[in-house]
Amino acid sequence: MSDPAGRITDSFNAQGLMTTLGAKLTRIEDGEVSIALAPRPEISQQHGYIHAGALTSILDTACGYAALTVAPVDADVLTVEFKANFLRPALGDAVVAVGKVVKAGKTITVCSGELFASREGREELIAIMQATIANIAPRAHRE
Amino acid sequence: MSDPAGRITDSFNAQGLMTTLGAKLTRIEDGEVSIALAPRPEISQQHGYIHAGALTSILDTACGYAALTVAPVDADVLTVEFKANFLRPALGDAVVAVGKVVKAGKTITVCSGELFASREGREELIAIMQATIANIAPRAHRE
Amino acid sequence: MSDPAGRITDSFNAQGLMTTLGAKLTRIEDGEVSIALAPRPEISQQHGYIHAGALTSILDTACGYAALTVAPVDADVLTVEFKANFLRPALGDAVVAVGKVVKAGKTITVCSGELFASREGREELIAIMQATIANIAPRAHRE
Amino acid sequence: MSDPAGRITDSFNAQGLMTTLGAKLTRIEDGEVSIALAPRPEISQQHGYIHAGALTSILDTACGYAALTVAPVDADVLTVEFKANFLRPALGDAVVAVGKVVKAGKTITVCSGELFASREGREELIAIMQATIANIAPRAHRE
Numbered sequence: 001m002s003d004p005a006g007r008i009t010d011s012f013n014a015q016g017l018m019t020t021l022g023a024k025l026t027r028i029e030d031g032e033v034s035i036a037l038a039p040r041p042e043i044s045q046q047h048g049y050i051h052a053g054a055l056t057s058i059l060d061t062a063c064g065y066a067a068l069t070v071a072p073v074d075a076d077v078l079t080v081e082f083k084a085n086f087l088r089p090a091l092g093d094a095v096v097a098v099g100k101v102v103k104a105g106k107t108i109t110v111c112s113g114e115l116f117a118s119r120e121g122r123e124e125l126i127a128i129m130q131a132t133i134a135n136i137a138p139r140a141h142r143e
Numbered sequence: 144m145s146d147p148a149g150r151i152t153d154s155f156n157a158q159g160l161m162t163t164l165g166a167k168l169t170r171i172e173d174g175e176v177s178i179a180l181a182p183r184p185e186i187s188q189q190h191g192y193i194h195a196g197a198l199t200s201i202l203d204t205a206c207g208y209a210a211l212t213v214a215p216v217d218a219d220v221l222t223v224e225f226k227a228n229f230l231r232p233a234l235g236d237a238v239v240a241v242g243k244v245v246k247a248g249k250t251i252t253v254c255s256g257e258l259f260a261s262r263e264g265r266e267e268l269i270a271i272m273q274a275t276i277a278n279i280a281p282r283a284h285r286e
Numbered sequence: 287m288s289d290p291a292g293r294i295t296d297s298f299n300a301q302g303l304m305t306t307l308g309a310k311l312t313r314i315e316d317g318e319v320s321i322a323l324a325p326r327p328e329i330s331q332q333h334g335y336i337h338a339g340a341l342t343s344i345l346d347t348a349c350g351y352a353a354l355t356v357a358p359v360d361a362d363v364l365t366v367e368f369k370a371n372f373l374r375p376a377l378g379d380a381v382v383a384v385g386k387v388v389k390a391g392k393t394i395t396v397c398s399g400e401l402f403a404s405r406e407g408r409e410e411l412i413a414i415m416q417a418t419i420a421n422i423a424p425r426a427h428r429e
Numbered sequence: 430m431s432d433p434a435g436r437i438t439d440s441f442n443a444q445g446l447m448t449t450l451g452a453k454l455t456r457i458e459d460g461e462v463s464i465a466l467a468p469r470p471e472i473s474q475q476h477g478y479i480h481a482g483a484l485t486s487i488l489d490t491a492c493g494y495a496a497l498t499v500a501p502v503d504a505d506v507l508t509v510e511f512k513a514n515f516l517r518p519a520l521g522d523a524v525v526a527v528g529k530v531v532k533a534g535k536t537i538t539v540c541s542g543e544l545f546a547s548r549e550g551r552e553e554l555i556a557i558m559q560a561t562i563a564n565i566a567p568r569a570h571r572e
Binding site (some may be wrong): 080081083107108110130132134 | 366367369393394396416418420
Binding site for chain 1 (some may be wrong): 154157159160163164183186189196197200203204223225226227228229
């Protein structure tokens, strides 16, 4: 397939969890993808902040699609593992997860993710991720 | 507070994300907490499996509450960081995340998490987590 | 090659760092490898305990060789990434790193590592690792 | 103590492992510390490259001292955990680990590390780390 942005948008829209969380795909560039999320009680932890699991979900998804922008044509991607540090509570009007390719490989791509909250006109770094993504054969070739 | 199970149940019920995902708190023991989740399109990734972010959400929550069972009375817990490896797609009727305390400390507790899927009567290990949890002063004392 | 233990021993002996640290390969089983290390000023951090980097070196090596015991014949292994938590200072007469395969795959194997110190006749868990290892074609086939 | 650079240099010189590896403390700035290492057979893995454990040792040490530059006066630091991804073999004349503070806290500081190799006049990114460092009371106050 030769339209990575269209392919990523279709794939994102097929992710039930992204719809359930209320996440929006806001930017697709070569090696970089952003996903935004607004706080709601439905995605909170016990103190009302956005749950670390919801933050991780959009960080992971942003990293995976960033890897897909540099993957071989028709390859699919799969998260092998990730690690996230949570630096501050996610206060503010919205958060944005930015996934970036650090090193693209034939079978494995390493990405970094940063999650920012915008509050009163300034951005704060809320969480950081380091993720390992595998390129896999497209599903049609595997089944 | 002297009823850790009641306190954890109340806290779990106050987590909007757990309700949204459909997660159930299934076991609270000293140093160990389990949370179950059934697959639904609303929590899926693009191929229909449970999203890694949803799996991570219940692993993180199980680890956090496992840490809370051994925390000083009235302390609250906060996830400092975690790392998860995804071993297999989460196939089956349901998954269970089990969080266990590896080392309890005065300010930091380290937990491990395992996520199992039950399929056709047997359990498969789907994901593993290593998490660092901080004990923090209860909110009333911080604000 | 059909002698995994011999192959691992030869490879271990070719690792200059293992000799420099004074590490000993103490056990090779299917899916599990142990490496021992005794404290010495030459491998210490600033307070005299064994340096976290030396502990990580034997944990990583134990995990890598554990993965090699289950890798395709003639494949070589490469550490993609690892994460380690340090639970207690490494006090005692000696430490042992135990690497175990959690999930063996065609291209990626996930291992867990545990590092124990023996002190006054009992064992203490000092550090834990979660590692991702890649199977790669043997060098002769790559060059 | 009011001379962080002097304090870090003294502490570095007291680390037996750094001397054994041949590591050099090359830069101390507010929130950032660099450590260099040259390849030698004594610190190699089985194919002659610098061992991932040696790379991790200088990354961890650079992150720990970066955290120390922003820690409360007289506090000491301790590595809680780290995660490293290895992107390429460490080829070249020398490698440099750069540890940087991402978020300094009262009890916990999060750092990122990057390891570069210089080869034929250009720098390559070899490994990346995400590390959690705890501030602890100075030893005199603990014992």
